[in-house]
Amino acid sequence: MAAYFASLNPVALWNAAPGGIAQGLIWGIMALGVYMTFRILNFADMTVDGSFALGGAIAVMLMLKGVNPEIVLVVSFLAGLGAGFITGFLHTMLGIPDILAGILTQISLYSINLNIMGKANQAVPVGQVRVFFTSNIRYLGQTIALTLVVDVILIAIFYWFLGTENGSAIRATGINAHMSRAQGINTNRMKVEALMVGNALVSLSGGILAEYQGFADVKMGQGSIVIGLAAVIIGEVLAQLVAGKRLNFILRLSFTVIGAIVYYMVYVFVLWLKFPADDMKLLTAIVVAIFLAVPYFQEQKTSSFHGLKRRNAKLREAMRKAAEGDDVINDTAAEDERQEQTTETGKEAD
Amino acid sequence: MLELRHIYKTFNPGTINEKKALVDVNLTLEDGDFCTVIGGNGAGKSTIMNAIAGVWPLDSGMILVDGVDISGLSEYQRAPFFGRVFQDPMTGTAADMQIDENMALAARRGQKRGFRWGCTARERQTYRAMLSRLDLGLEDRLTAKVGLLSGGQRQALTLIMATMKKPKVLLLDEHTAALDPKTASKVLQATDQIVTENNLTTLMVTHNMRDAIAHGNRLIMLDSGHIIYDVRGEEKKKLTVEDLLKKFEEVSGGAFANDRMILSK
Numbered sequence: 001m002a003a004y005f006a007s008l009n010p011v012a013l014w015n016a017a018p019g020g021i022a023q024g025l026i027w028g029i030m031a032l033g034v035y036m037t038f039r040i041l042n043f044a045d046m047t048v049d050g051s052f053a054l055g056g057a058i059a060v061m062l063m064l065k066g067v068n069p070e071i072v073l074v075v076s077f078l079a080g081l082g083a084g085f086i087t088g089f090l091h092t093m094l095g096i097p098d099i100l101a102g103i104l105t106q107i108s109l110y111s112i113n114l115n116i117m118g119k120a121n122q123a124v125p126v127g128q129v130r131v132f133f134t135s136n137i138r139y140l141g142q143t144i145a146l147t148l149v150v151d152v153i154l155i156a157i158f159y160w161f162l163g164t165e166n167g168s169a170i171r172a173t174g175i176n177a178h179m180s181r182a183q184g185i186n187t188n189r190m191k192v193e194a195l196m197v198g199n200a201l202v203s204l205s206g207g208i209l210a211e212y213q214g215f216a217d218v219k220m221g222q223g224s225i226v227i228g229l230a231a232v233i234i235g236e237v238l239a240q241l242v243a244g245k246r247l248n249f250i251l252r253l254s255f256t257v258i259g260a261i262v263y264y265m266v267y268v269f270v271l272w273l274k275f276p277a278d279d280m281k282l283l284t285a286i287v288v289a290i291f292l293a294v295p296y297f298q299e300q301k302t303s304s305f306h307g308l309k310r311r312n313a314k315l316r317e318a319m320r321k322a323a324e325g326d327d328v329i330n331d332t333a334a335e336d337e338r339q340e341q342t343t344e345t346g347k348e349a350d
Numbered sequence: 351m352l353e354l355r356h357i358y359k360t361f362n363p364g365t366i367n368e369k370k371a372l373v374d375v376n377l378t379l380e381d382g383d384f385c386t387v388i389g390g391n392g393a394g395k396s397t398i399m400n401a402i403a404g405v406w407p408l409d410s411g412m413i414l415v416d417g418v419d420i421s422g423l424s425e426y427q428r429a430p431f432f433g434r435v436f437q438d439p440m441t442g443t444a445a446d447m448q449i450d451e452n453m454a455l456a457a458r459r460g461q462k463r464g465f466r467w468g469c470t471a472r473e474r475q476t477y478r479a480m481l482s483r484l485d486l487g488l489e490d491r492l493t494a495k496v497g498l499l500s501g502g503q504r505q506a507l508t509l510i511m512a513t514m515k516k517p518k519v520l521l522l523d524e525h526t527a528a529l530d531p532k533t534a535s536k537v538l539q540a541t542d543q544i545v546t547e548n549n550l551t552t553l554m555v556t557h558n559m560r561d562a563i564a565h566g567n568r569l570i571m572l573d574s575g576h577i578i579y580d581v582r583g584e585e586k587k588k589l590t591v592e593d594l595l596k597k598f599e600e601v602s603g604g605a606f607a608n609d610r611m612i613l614s615k
Contacts, residue, residue, distance in 0.1 A: 165458055168447075168468035172455050175444040182403070182442070183511070184429030184459040 004274075013272045018140050020268035024261030025147040026133070026208050027227060031235070031260045032158055032253065033080075033201030034228030040162065041174040041194040043091075046102030046225060050109025051083040051199040053221035055206030057113040060122045060216040063129045070132075073207050080203025081196045083109060088192030113218045123215035133212040143212065150208075154201070155253045161197070162249070170194045202228070223281055227263065230288045235259025237294050263287065352379040352402070352519045352551060357411035359401055359575075371397040373575040375411070379519065384545055384552040384566030388559060388594070393572040395555040396437075399523045402553070404428045415518050430460025433512030433550075435505060435525040442508030445497030449488060449507065452496055453477045456511035480510055484540060502533035506540055513544050520545065522554040526561070538565065559591045571598065 030052060037045035055076035062072040083105060090101035114120065124131075133143050161167045172180040173190040180187050202224075210216040239247055239255035263284075270283055300307060359372040371394050379385055389395050401408060404425040413421045415431045436442050443452050454469035454477075474492060482489040484506050488499075496504060505525055512520060522541065526534035542565060545552050556562050562569055569586050571579035571594070578601040581589065 163468050164465045165454075165463035165468045166465055168451060168455060169463045171447060171451075172444045175446045176441070178441055179444055180455075181426040182429055182432075182434045183455050184426050184461075185455070185463070186426050 007274070008272065013269065016268045016272060017265070018144060019135065020264040021261055022133075022135070022140060022144050022147060022212065023209075023267075024264035025144065025151055025257065026205055026212060027231060027264065028151055028205075028257030028260035029154060029208065030202045030205035030224060031228045031231035031256045032154060033198040033205065034225065035232050035253070035256050036158075036194055036198035036201065038229065038232060039174075040171055041191060041198070043098050043174070043191065043195065044102070045087065045195060045198060046099055047083055047087045047105045047109075047195070047199055048102075048202045048225050048228060049221040049223070050106035050113070051080045051203045051221070052206040052209075052224045053113050053216070053218055054079050054083055054109050054116075055203030055208075056210035056216035056220050057116045057122070057206075057218070058203075059207035059210040060124055061116055063124050063131070063211070064122065066129070069130055069211060072211070073132075073204060076207030077200045077204040080200035080206075083203065084196035084199030085192060087199070088195040091195075092188035092191055110218065117216065117218065120219070121215055121217040124211075126214060131211045131214075133208050135212050135214070147208070151257050155250065155257065158253055159250050166193070223284065226284055226288060227260075230263050230284060230291065231260035232256055233259070233288060233291045234262050237291050238262065240295070351381055351414075351416055352553075353377070353412075353414040353417075354398075354402070355412040355414065357398075357401060357413070358409040359397060359406075360409055363409075370575050372401060375575070375577060377570070377577065379551055379553065381551055382549050383568055384550075385554070385568040385570060386562040386566045387553060387555045387570050387572060388557070388562045389572035390598075392574075394575045395572055396523055397575075398572065399434075399521050399553070399555060402519070403432055403434055403521060430515075431518040433515075433517035433520045435508045435512050435520075435522045437524040437527050439501040439504040439508070439528055442511070443496045443504055446495060448493045449481070449496055449499075450474050450477055450492040452507065453480075453511055453514065456514055459515050480514065481507075484510065500533075502529050502537055505529065505537050509537065509540060509544060513548060513550065516548055516550070518551065520550045520552040520554075522552065524555050524557060527557055541565075559594050563589045563591065563594070571601075573598070573601065 030048070034045075034048060037043045037048075058079050059072045059076050062075060063069065067075075086108075087101050087105040090096045090104055091098055094101075096104065126136075132146055134140075135143070162171060169180065169185045170190045170193060172183070172185060173187045174194070177187045180190070206216075206221065209220070235255035235258055236252070238258060239251055242255075243251050266287055267280065267283070270280075271277070275283065354375055354377040357372050357375040359370075361367070361369040361371055369392075375394075375398065377398075387395050387398065400406065402413060404420075404423060404427075408421055411421065412419050420428055420431065434442070444455070447455075450473070451469050454473060457473065478489045478492060481492075486503050486506055488503060488507065496507065499507065505528075509525070525541075526537050529537060538561060541554070544550070552566065554562075554566065563586070567586065568580075568582040569589065570577050570581075579597050
């Protein structure tokens with residue numbers, strides 16, 4: 001045990017932290033996309049596993065062709081719009097339930113991504129292509145700054161979009177579709193729009209990650225929905241803790257990105273503890289489960305059948321004391337009181 | 351003017367649960383008519399509302415608004431013609447949005463929803479004025495989530511939302527049924543006021559016969575998908591609950607089996 005702790009190197013953790021922050025900022029964009037479908041539209045969209053890898057695959061292949069990095073990311077974004085449209089089409093036009101519609105698109109994207117890349121993974125030769133985002137330690141500071149700027153801009157656009165007439169209609173659709181139709185909102189169109197925007201953000205995030213790590217893998221999106229949800233949920237729990245009642249929409253969005261950063265910092269920390277990388281998916285599930293359980297337990301504290309026992313303990317104690325008091329000390333007094341009461345009620349009855 | 355012509359609707363056709371909900375229903379509402387609709391459970395009261403609003407397509411028949419057939423339009427496409435208030439207070443508003451945001455959604459009914467701001471400061475002033483007339487204290491809570499409001503407050507808000515953009519017809523589907531008697535009468539009062547002020551054409555379903563008699567200038571009674579009684583003007587003013595019960599037994603050829611209607615006298 002001592003040997004294990006001795007082998008942990010604090011400097012290594014310090015060195016790994018910026019990488020965690022950068023990854024968190026990149027995944028934060030993906031989490032914003034998940035926030036759009038999962039929270040705003042109330043739609044469990046499984047497409048994201050496919051659209052994340054789609055963004056990465058397209059980015060790498062275009063970079064290999066020597067396309068400008070800014071155009072690469074625009075194309076990633078557009079491809080995500082397309083992926084979201086397919087899921088929306090399956091759901092609204094063909095009547096396929098939400099989860100299934102997303103899974104169908106996701107599974108089809110696996111083949112599409114393989115076709116795009118020609119094989120399971122493609123790497124960009126280091127130093128031969130110009131990129132904005134890189135995990136190269138020398139430019140990591142710049143990458144973090146740039147990703148932060150991108151995140152802030154995206155949050156601002158996201159906030160503006162949901163504040164517009166169109167965005168309000170999307171929010172209303174997610175909350176109460178019946179009422180939305182009664183107010184003349186084409187709920188099907190709103191669902192498709194939200195799925196498109198959500199998946200576009202996810203795909204953009206995949207593209208940036210591919211630039212950052214210098215390669216794309218057909219499996220890079222696997223389980224990303226869980227990471228996205230983890231970020232959203234961690235963000236919500238933290239936002240509630242930090243802002244409480246002053247929580248507004250822009251803070252919610254910001255905390256979604258912060259949630260992603262926290263998730264990756266935990267990830268880095270656990271890797272530093274020398275957890276085998278194979279166990280990371282297990283870890284993700286545990287982290288998500290913990291953060292999902294926190295609000296539940298908080299509520300249980302004040303309202304649950306089980307908690308009632310504890311809440312009643314005081315009451316029971318007081319009752320017991322009162323009963324004992326009656327029996328031993330105030331026996332006669334209590335008797336008098338009772339008699340008094342009977343006479344009083346008797347008088348009232350008269 | 352709203353016209354229903356030969357409207358048929360059968361639910362679950364060809365199955366053991368087949369239910370002929372509307373059978374050859376014909377109805378013409380003149381501009382400014384305030385028509386109340388009564389009938390027992392399963393008579394087709396809510397079905398007629400949903401048919402007009404376009405919740406599902408008709409089996410056959412036409413619905414004309416000012417002479418234009420709208421029966422081929424879907425629910426959201428028809429929304430500009432109708433203001434709707436539902437039985438369940440949860441249905442008419444978006445719980446997780448603010449009062450002003452809900453009203454802004456309603457203010458844009460029938461308009462293109464583009465990329466202008468969804469709820470402007472100027473609008474908020476007019477909303478505040480509208481709400482202050484309800485006298486429910488909502489004007490000071492414009493930015494509160496609608497989910498925090500009581501059932502009565504939500505129905506009142508839904509009523510405002512249904513009428514702030516003048517509809518061709520106001521559809522009230524038992525909008526006070528889920529409220530306690532005191533709140534229900536308050537909401538009904540507000541309904542009368544809004545309908546009169548804006549001279550709205552209104553169709554109001556109710557379980558309460560007294561309300562059906564007290565409000566509006568016309569009353570229709572439904573039974574098994576048929577309009578079995580249609581009374582208006584002076585004749586309606588003279589109606590009593592006993593008249594209605596008698597009428598019902600007479601036309602439907604059976605005792606009035608709906609306790610809820612009798613109890614709600």
